[in-house]
Amino acid sequence: MSEANPKTLHIFVEGRVQGVGYREFVRRAALRHGLSGWVRNRSNGAVEARASGAADxxxxxxxELRMGPPSAAVTGLQAxxxxxxxxxAGFVIVPTL
Structure with a gap:
């Protein structure tokens, strides 16, 4: 799939993913891969992201999100x-939902 026809994923990550720098980890990884979108904490303790770009x-x-930063412990990921x-364009951290 080309960037002219981007794919979009809605991603939910569970485990020890809040208070460990996970959102910033997601933002940096997404920008490094040339993706656009957002990431936020959810009130249930999960992290949610929406990312658009090339399939690869x-x-x-x-x-990368399955691994997370060193202090995280991902127990589940749904894309x-x-x-x-x-x-x-751009990838931002948005307020908790």
Whole structure:
């Protein structure tokens, strides 16, 4: 899939992912892979992200998110194809939901 026709994933990560720098880890990884979107904490203790870009870049992001930063402990990750319009340029941390 080309960047002219980006893919979008909605990602939910569970485990020890809050208070360990996980959102910043996601933001940096997404930017490194040339993706756009956002990441936020959820009130249930999970982290949620929506990322758009090339399929191979999204695959690489998901693999990094399964590991997380050194102080995180990921116990579950769900990545769902999202058919809504792709995210605009940039990758940001947004307020908790």
């Amino acid at each position: 870049a999204l695959d690489a992001l998901v693999e 769902i194809d999202d058919c809504d319009p792709p995210e605009k």
